[in-house]
Each structure stands twice: as C-alpha cells, then as structure tokens.
Amino acid sequence: MTTLRHALTQATARIADVSDSPRLDAELLAAHALGCTREAMLLARLDDPVPATFAALVERRLTQEPVAYITGSRAFWTIDLLVGPGVLVPRADSETLIEAAVDHFAGRAPQRILDLGTGPGTLLLAALDEWPQATGLGVDASEVALDYALRNGAALGMAQRVAWRQGDWTAGIDGRFDLILANPPYIGTDEPLPREVVGHEPAAALFAGRDGLDDYRRIVPELRRLLAPDGIAAIEIGYEQGDAVMALVRAAGLPARLVRDLGDRPRCVITG
Known part of the structure; x- marks a missing residue:
C-alpha cells in the first residue's frame, strides 16, 4: 500500500516544475483531500492510505491553477477565507498593511x-478580526468578489459589523474613516506575470494602465476627505512604485511614508 508520506514525495517532485513551493502545495492539497488541517495531517496522518481524490488535485496544480482555487480557501492574517475563480488570491505580502x-x-x-x-474581503475582515469593536465598509467593482466577501463575513460571524458595496472606488462614499485599506491593481499592462497569475486570476484585479498607477491616481486624491482626524490610509504598492505613489500622496497634501514587507521590499504607503 502506498502511504500518503510516499505520495507527498512524488507529488512534490512533479509540482516543482510549476511552483516555487512544491512541498507546501502538495501538503495543502493532501490535507484538503483528507478533510483536515495541514498541521493535523503532518502530526498524525502521513502513514494513512493516499486519499482517492489526491491525484486529481495534483493534476490540477500541474496546470498552474492556484492552490487556493483548488482547495477553495486561503489563510490570511488570523482568518481563513473562501476564494475561487474571479477573485484575487490573498497573499502574505498584503499582511504588511494590517501590521502597519x-x-x-x-x-x-x-x-x-x-x-x-x-x-473576497481580505483586508477588511482581517482588520475586523483584529479589532472586534470596529465596523467596516468593503467596496469592489466585481459582483463575484463581493459574493465571496459576503459569504466570508457571514462565515466569520461578522455579518452585523460589515457592509458591502458594489462601486467604483470612492464614488458615492461619504463620512470619515479611521482606517482606509486599499490593495488596488498595480501591474503595468506590458509587465510579464507568471502563468499561474495571469492565466487564472482576474485581469481587472491585476492591471492598471501602462505604468500600473492608474487606480492610485483615482484613489489618492479622495483620501483627505475620507480620513478621520488621526486616521491613516494603508495602500499596497508594487515594490518599484514607492516613490511614485508617495509623490501622488504628497501632491494631495498628505504625508507619506513607506513600509517594507518581510522580504524587505517596499510594500505599503502609509498616509494620514
């Protein structure tokens, strides 16, 4: 009988052709097939028989379909989020905004x-989990994304604390906010991306004009009217966009500082 331990070794070798984290990918897929957490699998189930669905999950990964789409979920900060085709996969780098x-x-x-x-509610629900007395508003142009956000808010028990709105960035939003979070598209239209990203994740959540700055130009001028006294905005950026986005913020009459991610790359501009 082939054990899961052996199957993981084989899957890791195959997935290495399409992933920078083949062992992790294989383990996440195996845990999903078992219906348990990765930690529980590693502690007690490596000598189990191979789940019947594991091979099919590996084949999907070999097409460079994101692991999060295959398993239907992604861990972020202190929460787990439902995700799938049509939404941007939450990334650990974005936790830099919550940390700041x-x-x-x-x-x-x-x-x-x-x-x-x-x-899918990534930053907002993570922030609401961090501050249980806070309330929030999440805005997105995508109906698909907002459906995921709605389900995630309900699954996390936050439905009474959050509102979702389909909209065009800040259009129609009134009032002041203590914390504004934004992870807009910031990839230039001519920039190359891995097939895993460009072949599966929604283009509208990735690309923002030739220089990747189109959406910053729309969001940043609105921050001053939306920020409460002593409030801040935390805006995710591409690692080469720090100077350009800080210039936009300062042109809007706001201070700006740069925050680096765990890889020591510029990842977030803070203003307010």
Missing part, C-alpha cells in the same frame, strides 16, 4: 474601516 495599522493604533482601536477593492 496595528502599529499605528497601538493602545487604541479604529472604529470605522474602509476597504477599497476588497476582493
């Missing part, structure tokens, strides 16, 4: 949070 907000609000909590381009 936690540092800013040390000893106190934001009361109202706005998430522009919320996708």
Whole structure:
C-alpha cells in the first residue's frame, strides 16, 4: 500500500516544475483531500492510505491553477477565507498593511474601516478580526468578489459589523474613516506575470494602465476627505512604485511614508 508520506514525495517532485513551493502545495492539497488541517495531517496522518481524490488535485496544480482555487480557501492574517475563480488570491505580502495599522493604533482601536477593492474581503475582515469593536465598509467593482466577501463575513460571524458595496472606488462614499485599506491593481499592462497569475486570476484585479498607477491616481486624491482626524490610509504598492505613489500622496497634501514587507521590499504607503 502506498502511504500518503510516499505520495507527498512524488507529488512534490512533479509540482516543482510549476511552483516555487512544491512541498507546501502538495501538503495543502493532501490535507484538503483528507478533510483536515495541514498541521493535523503532518502530526498524525502521513502513514494513512493516499486519499482517492489526491491525484486529481495534483493534476490540477500541474496546470498552474492556484492552490487556493483548488482547495477553495486561503489563510490570511488570523482568518481563513473562501476564494475561487474571479477573485484575487490573498497573499502574505498584503499582511504588511494590517501590521502597519496595528502599529499605528497601538493602545487604541479604529472604529470605522474602509476597504477599497476588497476582493473576497481580505483586508477588511482581517482588520475586523483584529479589532472586534470596529465596523467596516468593503467596496469592489466585481459582483463575484463581493459574493465571496459576503459569504466570508457571514462565515466569520461578522455579518452585523460589515457592509458591502458594489462601486467604483470612492464614488458615492461619504463620512470619515479611521482606517482606509486599499490593495488596488498595480501591474503595468506590458509587465510579464507568471502563468499561474495571469492565466487564472482576474485581469481587472491585476492591471492598471501602462505604468500600473492608474487606480492610485483615482484613489489618492479622495483620501483627505475620507480620513478621520488621526486616521491613516494603508495602500499596497508594487515594490518599484514607492516613490511614485508617495509623490501622488504628497501632491494631495498628505504625508507619506513607506513600509517594507518581510522580504524587505517596499510594500505599503502609509498616509494620514
């Protein structure tokens, strides 16, 4: 009998042709096939028989379909999110925005949070989990993304604390927010991307004009009217866009500083 331990070794070797994290991918797929967490599988189930569905999951990964789409979920910050085709896969780099907000609000909590381009609710729901007394508004142009966000909010028990709106960035939004989060598209239309990304994730969540700055030009001028006193905006950027986005923020009459991610790459502009 082939054990799961052996099957994981074989799958890792195959997935290495399409992934930078083949062992992790194989383990996540195997845990999904078992219906348990990866941690539980590694602790107690490596000598189990191979789940019947594991081989098919590996074949899907070999087409460079994102693991999160295959398993239907992705861990982010302190929460797990439902994800699938039509939404941007949450990435660990985006946790930099939440970390920067936690540092800013040390000893106190934001009361109202706005998430522009919320996708499946990634940043907003992570922030609401961090600050249980806060409420939030998530905005996205995609009906598909908002359906995922709605389901994620309900699954996390936050339905009464969050509102979702289909919209065009800040259009029609009034009031002031203590924390504004934004992860807009920032890839230039001519920039190459891995097949896993460009072949599966929605183009509208990736590309923003030739220089990747089109959506920043729309969002940044609105921040001043939407920020509450002592509030901040945390805006995700591509690692080469720090100077350009900070210039836009300063041109809007706001201070700007750069925050780096765990890989020491520029990842977030903070203003307010």
